[in-house]
Amino acid sequence: MIMENNPVPLVELQDVSARVKLGNGEWLTTVNSASMLLNQGETYAVVGRSGSGKTSLISIIGFLNKNFTGKYYYSGKSIQKCSDNTVSHMRARNIGFVFQNYSLIKHLSIRENVELPLLYAGLQQNKQTRRKTIEEALCAAGLQDKLNEYPGSLSGGEQQRVAIARALVTN
Numbered sequence: 001m002i003m004e005n006n007p008v009p010l011v012e013l014q015d016v017s018a019r020v021k022l023g024n025g026e027w028l029t030t031v032n033s034a035s036m037l038l039n040q041g042e043t044y045a046v047v048g049r050s051g052s053g054k055t056s057l058i059s060i061i062g063f064l065n066k067n068f069t070g071k072y073y074y075s076g077k078s079i080q081k082c083s084d085n086t087v088s089h090m091r092a093r094n095i096g097f098v099f100q101n102y103s104l105i106k107h108l109s110i111r112e113n114v115e116l117p118l119l120y121a122g123l124q125q126n127k128q129t130r131r132k133t134i135e136e137a138l139c140a141a142g143l144q145d146k147l148n149e150y151p152g153s154l155s156g157g158e159q160q161r162v163a164i165a166r167a168l169v170t171n
Helices: 054-060 084-094 109-119 126-140 156-168
Strands: 010-021 027-038 071-072
Touching: 010 054, 027 054, 027 071, 054 156, 109 126, 126 156
Parallel strands: none
Antiparallel strands: 010 027, 010 071
């Protein structure tokens, strides 16, 4: 008998659908019977025309929306069976977001903006380890000389790279 090494997918969606109630009382389907397997270490893109449900799908995958039908497994664990607290903890430790407006906090330095996910995730890092992690992420983004600057002093592209560094810093 040959045994294959089939790791558990990072994300598994089975027939996932989501709806939102419109102001006129009608329901709009935003995700319709989506099924997919996403493996760790691979890169994926969600593409489609405006209004096609990309943001709704990403909100489900990123644990921002639990109001859906179907089945969602993260590393083999059913998300629907998890408490809100558990899902929040999983999101803080495993999911990074880059929003369209970058969502940088204006009164925090670039270093502090990138540090936030580490603090929210409750990672037991000492200050020196955290500082090294932040500096490595910003160096990878080509922003090592911007650590003590503030978002308002950066170009749009630089702000986007800070947001990407912040999204990746917990991995």
